[in-house]
Amino acid sequence: MMATQNQYQWRRDKDGLGVWDHRGKVAVAGYGHSPVDRRWDERSMDQTLGAYTILACKLAMEDAGVTPAQIDGIICCDSHIAGGSGGTASNWAPRPYFDPPYDSELGLTLINGEWLAKVMELPNVKFAPTGVPTIGEMMGMAAQAVADGKCNTCLVIYPTGNLEGRYRRGGENAEDYAKGARQWVAPWGNHGGNDFINIFPHNQYCLKYGGTHDDLAPFVINQHRNGLLTPWGYNASHGLEQLTVEDYVTSRYILNPLRLWDCDRPVNASAAYLFTTAERARDMKQPPVYVLNHSQHNFPNRTTQPDLDEIEDWTDRAAKRMFEGAGLGPADVDIFNPYDGYATMTQFYLEAFQWHGVKRGDAFAFYADDIRVEGPHPFSSSGGNLGNGRTRTAMYTDSIQQLRGAAGPRQVTVRAETALAAFVTPSSGGWIMFGKHPS
Amino acid sequence: MPKIIPVADELSKTFWDGVNDKRLILQHCAACDRLQYPPKPACQFCGSGEKLEWKDVEGKGHISTYIVIEDGRLNRRMPDQPYNLALITLDEDTSVNFYSNLPGVPPYEVPVGSAVEVMFEEVAPDQLIHEWKVVG
Numbered sequence: 006m007m008a009t010q011n012q013y014q015w016r017r018d019k020d021g022l023g024v025w026d027h028r029g030k031v032a033v034a035g036y037g038h039s040p041v042d043r044r045w046d047e048r049s050m051d052q053t054l055g056a057y058t059i060l061a062c063k064l065a066m067e068d069a070g071v072t073p074a075q076i077d078g079i080i081c082c083d084s085h086i087a088g089g090s091g092g093t094a095s096n097w098a099p100r101p102y103f104d105p106p107y108d109s110e111l112g113l114t115l116i117n118g119e120w121l122a123k124v125m126e127l128p129n130v131k132f133a134p135t136g137v138p139t140i141g142e143m144m145g146m147a148a149q150a151v152a153d154g155k156c157n158t159c160l161v162i163y164p165t166g167n168l169e170g171r172y173r174r175g176g177e178n179a180e181d182y183a184k185g186a187r188q189w190v191a192p193w194g195n196h197g198g199n200d201f202i203n204i205f206p207h208n209q210y211c212l213k214y215g216g217t218h219d220d221l222a223p224f225v226i227n228q229h230r231n232g233l234l235t236p237w238g239y240n241a242s243h244g245l246e247q248l249t250v251e252d253y254v255t256s257r258y259i260l261n262p263l264r265l266w267d268c269d270r271p272v273n274a275s276a277a278y279l280f281t282t283a284e285r286a287r288d289m290k291q292p293p294v295y296v297l298n299h300s301q302h303n304f305p306n307r308t309t310q311p312d313l314d315e316i317e318d319w320t321d322r323a324a325k326r327m328f329e330g331a332g333l334g335p336a337d338v339d340i341f342n343p344y345d346g347y348a349t350m351t352q353f354y355l356e357a358f359q360w361h362g363v364k365r366g367d368a369f370a371f372y373a374d375d376i377r378v379e380g381p382h383p384f385s386s387s388g389g390n391l392g393n394g395r396t397r398t399a400m401y402t403d404s405i406q407q408l409r410g411a412a413g414p415r416q417v418t419v420r421a422e423t424a425l426a427a428f429v430t431p432s433s434g435g436w437i438m439f440g441k442h443p444s
Numbered sequence: 445m446p447k448i449i450p451v452a453d454e455l456s457k458t459f460w461d462g463v464n465d466k467r468l469i470l471q472h473c474a475a476c477d478r479l480q481y482p483p484k485p486a487c488q489f490c491g492s493g494e495k496l497e498w499k500d501v502e503g504k505g506h507i508s509t510y511i512v513i514e515d516g517r518l519n520r521r522m523p524d525q526p527y528n529l530a531l532i533t534l535d536e537d538t539s540v541n542f543y544s545n546l547p548g549v550p551p552y553e554v555p556v557g558s559a560v561e562v563m564f565e566e567v568a569p570d571q572l573i574h575e576w577k578v579v580g
């Protein structure tokens with residue numbers, strides 16, 4: 006039944022690739038979200054990552070109006086960032102497992118296509134690759150797989166796990182020795198993450214262009230505001246109160262000047278998207294949201310720590326790749342949902358993509374202007390990870406909803422015909438461009 | 445204050461042997477006359493593997509910027525919190541940078557822009573790491 010496709014060459018990760026051959030020929034026809042919990046309590050079997058993934062898939066299928074027999078592809082990210090340190094150290098094991106289908110790690114903290122096809126009784130899955138990357142790249146993989154005919158009606162799934170204990174404190178972060186790439190950073194205190202990648206260039210940014218760290222406050226607060234307008238997100242579904250400037254500027258530091266509220270909240274949740282051909286999508290329940298391009302990047306560090314010049318160069322190149330493949334320019338992007346899983350990096354994307362004419366050094370002034378969803382510059386209308394929890398999916402779901410005209414209280418009042426979304430670091434990840442129209 | 449201990453591999457052995465000898469030795473590409481740190485299998489600028497050699501550098505730099513780690517994730521460094529993590533650019537080639545905890549500089553009191561020079565700190569028996577101290 007399953008075709009393992011580790012060798013599948015699907016990436017668009019080079020400069021100068023031109024317009025995507027399949028522009029407008031693939032569409033997103035459905036989405037579904039599970040509840041977003043802070044952690045799995047390790048007891049409630051209806052709240053496991055597996056149960057939540059099944060729920061998200063059912064909702065996505067229902068949204069699109071497709072039956073289990075129509076699903077012929079499952080693209081599910083294999084890495085679920087759960088537990089003590091993330092990655093392989095994050096397993097729930099070793100404990101006694103439960104009755105099937107929860108008689109192994111699968112369904113508790115790990116999900117894959119094969120397990121899902123079995124428990125969801127999807128009889129016609131012919132494409133369920135392993136080695137599926139995180140969502141920023143996975144969305145591109147899904148678009149390319151449907152375009153290439155690997156599958157026609159595909160569930161695309163991003164589970165994010167979180168167990169008891171402080172996030173990512175186990176595994177190699179608990180070790181006394183540093184091997185591989187960590188030998189160059191861990192002795193001095195860098196555990197290797199998007200926080201460290203961006204905090205030094207962020208400091209350099211403030212020095213170069215003027216401004217202080219807390220100039221991020223209006224952006225962070227607006228992310229929380231948009232999050233409270235997103236019913237499925239963690240903040241709205243847990244009745245959190247609106248974050249204030251006062252809360253932000255008095256919050257404790259993590260990596261000073263990086264504050265607590267610059268960081269996203271790890272959660273246990275799952276989301277699914279239904280990708281299909283543009284042709285099939287037109288016969289489904291919802292108005293199709295077309296894929297106009299996908300692009301990826303993976304830039305090697307020049308030295309120990311990327312500096313502002315390097316970050317600006319990388320993000321410029323990522324923007325160029327995306328615009329070129331979509332056949333669009335900065336002025337054509339209506340909805341812009343860059344990644345915010347650390348508030349300190351979003352300005353680099355905003356300026357690289359020059360959304361609403363924002364150039365290098367302009368981001369803080371832009372944040373201080375009107376970026377509310379109902380205003381003229383509805384920046385990051387999803388609320389991102391900061392507003393919804395670390396699902397890494399809000400950027401995509403909001404983009405789809407905005408183009409459908411179904412974003413509810415977050416629906417922008419400006420034109421909403423194209424949307425750009427990402428889960429990225431400046432050095433790696435992917436972007437996807439959606440369109441209300443196929444061209 | 446135990447720091448995390450680097451484990452040398454085939455690519456990094458010469459570098460760490462140098463550090464244990466209190467020398468800062470970086471890769472240098474003879475073809476394009478540029479320094480490279482951390483070491484890579486080939487020159488990142490011209491792609492040459494054969495033209496890479498090891499070169500002693502002077503070990504002078506400047507503090508570009510810094511953060512203070514107040515709530516990091518590395519167990520072994522928890523007792524040190526809060527501690528400085530500075531970004532040091534190498535004077536001989538400012539595109540090369542290093543981390544430093546700036547031994548002796550109290551947290552939050554980092555003199556950004558100051559000159560620093562390399563020093564070596566023991567993190568385990570027979571294992572030094574390169575650190576940087578403020579000069580002048």
Ligand SMILES: [Zn+2]
Nearest residue numbers: 473476487490
């Ligand atoms: Zn060279």
